[in-house]
Amino acid sequence: xxxxxxxxxxxxxxxxxxxxxxxxxxxxxxxxxxxxxxxxxxxxxxxxxxxxxxxxxxxxxxxxxxxxxxxxxxxxxxxxxxxxxxxxxxxxxxxxxxxxxxxxxxxxxxxxxxxxxxxxxxxxxxxxxxxxxxxxxxxxxxxxxxxxxxxxxxxxxxxxxxxx
Numbered sequence: 001x002x003x004x005x006x007x008x009x010x011x012x013x014x015x016x017x018x019x020x021x022x023x024x025x026x027x028x029x030x031x032x033x034x035x036x037x038x039x040x041x042x043x044x045x046x047x048x049x050x051x052x053x054x055x056x057x058x059x060x061x062x063x064x065x066x067x068x069x070x071x072x073x074x075x076x077x078x079x080x081x082x083x084x085x086x087x088x089x090x091x092x093x094x095x096x097x098x099x100x101x102x103x104x105x106x107x108x109x110x111x112x113x114x115x116x117x118x119x120x121x122x123x124x125x126x127x128x129x130x131x132x133x134x135x136x137x138x139x140x141x142x143x144x145x146x147x148x149x150x151x152x153x154x155x156x157x158x159x160x161x162x163x164x
Contacts, residue, residue, distance in 0.1 A: 030143045032060025033099065035135065038147040039154060040116075043125035050125055051113040052077075052133060052147050055106050058099040065138040066097040066105075071147075073131045075118025082110045091115075096138070109153060127151045 028035040038054040052071075058064060069077040079094050089110065097112055099105050107113050114133070124131040129149045134142050 028143055028145050031140045032058055032062075033064060033137065033140050033143065034059065035143055035145050037154065038133065038145045040125065040131075040147050040149050041153060042127045042149055042151045043119075043122055048117075048119070050116050050119065051080075051109075052116060053107045053109070053113055054145065054147075055104060055108075056097075056099050056135075057104045058101055061101050062139070063101055064099050064140055066099065066135055067095075067138050068136045069114045069133060070136070071116060071131060071133040073119060073121045073124055074116035075120065076116075077133070078115045078117060079112070080115045081112050099137075125149055 026037050028038075034057040036055040036057065038052065040050055040052045043050050052069075056066065066079065069079065071077050079097055080091050081094050081097075082089055082091050084090075093115075094112075097105055105112065119125070121131075123129070127150055130146050131149070132144060133147050134144045136142050
């Protein structure tokens with residue numbers, strides 16, 4: 001015989017917790033800033049560095065600025081950008097990245113990215129694993145995210161690269 005009270009409580013708990021689990025898995029929000037789909041590609045053998053990617057959306061009326069990033073799995077996390085110099089694509093560090101009001105900034109292959117240098121725990125950089133990372137904004141402050149590690153770039157990362 002089913003205990004309807006127990007079933008009801010389980011359904012209520014699932015309805016409350018399940019959306020939070022999915023939201024936390026791929027999207028984070030603090031104030032007007034939303035961070036979507038933090039990911040990193042699986043670490044190639046003997047690679048000294050790896051990059052992390054995500055999308056920042058500012059739903060507010062004023063600009064904010066990503067000023068730094070940190071993670072316990074690396075000595076340093078540097079903000080970088082790919083730029084075309086002549087007929088060569090080069091990667092260069094940037095001091096900060098502005099997120100305009102109502103705008104979106106995409107961190108993707110061949111665009112902005114976070115370069116993780118001095119890797120401490122390579123075991124977390126394998127397909128299916130994840131690691132913590134904190135983004136520090138000038139106005140919003142710190143936003144902690146969980147970066148998913150995967151073998152290949154997600155299909156929408158290449159689309160984002162061409163639309164933003």
